[in-house]
Amino acid sequence: MGLLRRFRQGRFSRIIQKIFGKKHARIGIYGPPNVGKTTLANRILRDWTGDIMGSVSDIPHETRRAKWKTNIKIDNGGSSLSMDLVDTPGIATKIDYKEFMNTYGLDKEESRTRAKEATEGVIEAIRWLEDIDGVVLVMDSTQDPFTQVNVTIIGNLEARELPILIAANKIDADDASPATLKSAFPQHPVVPISALTGYNTEDLYSNMVKHFGHRRHKKKGAKK
Amino acid sequence: MKKKEKGISFNLISRNKLNKFSSSEKLSFILKEVKKGSILVLEHGLTASEQTTLIENTMKEIDHDTFIGIEMGGYEEEKMSFFQRVFGINRKPRMTVIGPAHLLKMVHKDNDRIETTIIPGRGVS
Numbered sequence: 408m409g410l411l412r413r414f415r416q417g418r419f420s421r422i423i424q425k426i427f428g429k430k431h432a433r434i435g436i437y438g439p440p441n442v443g444k445t446t447l448a449n450r451i452l453r454d455w456t457g458d459i460m461g462s463v464s465d466i467p468h469e470t471r472r473a474k475w476k477t478n479i480k481i482d483n484g485g486s487s488l489s490m491d492l493v494d495t496p497g498i499a500t501k502i503d504y505k506e507f508m509n510t511y512g513l514d515k516e517e518s519r520t521r522a523k524e525a526t527e528g529v530i531e532a533i534r535w536l537e538d539i540d541g542v543v544l545v546m547d548s549t550q551d552p553f554t555q556v557n558v559t560i561i562g563n564l565e566a567r568e569l570p571i572l573i574a575a576n577k578i579d580a581d582d583a584s585p586a587t588l589k590s591a592f593p594q595h596p597v598v599p600i601s602a603l604t605g606y607n608t609e610d611l612y613s614n615m616v617k618h619f620g621h622r623r624h625k626k627k628g629a630k631k
Numbered sequence: 632m633k634k635k636e637k638g639i640s641f642n643l644i645s646r647n648k649l650n651k652f653s654s655s656e657k658l659s660f661i662l663k664e665v666k667k668g669s670i671l672v673l674e675h676g677l678t679a680s681e682q683t684t685l686i687e688n689t690m691k692e693i694d695h696d697t698f699i700g701i702e703m704g705g706y707e708e709e710k711m712s713f714f715q716r717v718f719g720i721n722r723k724p725r726m727t728v729i730g731p732a733h734l735l736k737m738v739h740k741d742n743d744r745i746e747t748t749i750i751p752g753r754g755v756s
Contacts, residue, residue: 499700500701501693502700503732523695527690529687530687533687551739553741554737563680566679566680
C-alpha cells in the first residue's frame with residue numbers, strides 16, 4: 408500500500424472517529440496479584456460480549472499467561488470505545504513457592520510449578536507494556552496502595568505518557584477505603600468498583616471511553 | 632586471618648558511584664549485591680523504567696531454594712516544574728531501599744516515610 412494512500416486512510420479514519428466518537432485502543436489490565444484483574448476482565452467481557460477471559464482463584468498468580476480478546480465495543484451515550492483487552496498476570500517483585508504450600512495448601516510439586524510459571528508471567532506482563540495504549544490499573548481498596556509494584560507501574564506509564572485509569576476494586580468489602588487510593592494517586596482518575604458484584608462498573612465504562620478515547624503518541628521504552 | 636563477621640550487610644550507595652554506571656551496569660550491580668544477601672540504600676534511586684527492568688531481571692534470577700526475589704521501596708520521582716518540562720529536563724529518581732525478599736520486608740510506605748523490617752530469625756548470628 409502506498410504511503411500517501413495509507414496516510415489518507417489514517418487521516419480519514421481519524422476524521423470519522425472524531426465525528427462519530429469511535430476509537431480503538433489496546434487496553435491492558437494491570438496490577439499486583441490477587442487484586443481482581445481477571446474478575447474485572449470477565450466482568451467487562453460478560454457485560455459487552457457475553458464471553459469470559461479466564462478462571463479466577465483466591466490463590467495468587469492464577470493468571471500466569473496474558474490473555475486477550477479483540478474488538479470489544481463499549482458504548483457510552485453518544486460515544487464509544489472499540490478496544491482489544493489484555494488481561495495480564497500479576498506483577499510482583501518476589502515469588503515464594505512455600506507461600507502456596509503453607510498458606511494455600513498446594514503440594515510441593517504444584518507450588519514449585521506455579522511459582523516458576525508465575526515468574527514467567529511477570530516477565531510477560533512487563534513486556535506487554537510496550538504494546539498497549541492505556542492501562543486499567545487494578546488496586547485492592549482494602550490494601551495499602553503505596554506498594555512498589557503500583558508505584559513502578561504508574562511511574563513507567565507516566566514516563567511513556569500513557570493514560571492510566573485506577574480501578575479501586577473490592578469496594579464491597581467492609582474494610583474498603585477508596586478514598587485512600589484517591590489521595591495516594593491524585594493525578595489519575597480513580598473509580599471505586601466491585602468487579603465481583605458489578606457495583607459502579609457503569610462509571611468505570613464511562614471513564615474508559617472518556618479516558619482512552621484520545622489517540623496518544625506513546626514514547627517507546629521511555630528510557631531516561 | 633580475620634574471621635568475617637556474620638550478619639546482615641547494609642550498604643549505602645552514593646550518588647557518585649551510581650552515576651558512574653550505565654543503566655544496565657547499575658541493575659546488574661544491584662541484583663548481584665542483593666543476591667549475595669546485602670540490603671542496599673541507593674542515594675540516587677532508579678527511574679520507573681529501571682525499576683521495571685529490575686523486576687524483570689529479578690524474575691529471571693529467581694531460584695526457588697536460594698533467591699525468592701527482592702523487596703524494594705523508593706519515593707516517587709521528583710515532580711518537574713513547567714520550565715523544567717519545557718527545557719526537557721528529566722525527572723530525578725529519589726532514594727530507594729532494595730534487599731532480598733527473604734530478609735527485608737516493607738512494613739509501611741507513604742510520601743514521607745518508608746518503613747522496613749528485617750524478617751526475624753534471618754541473618755542474625
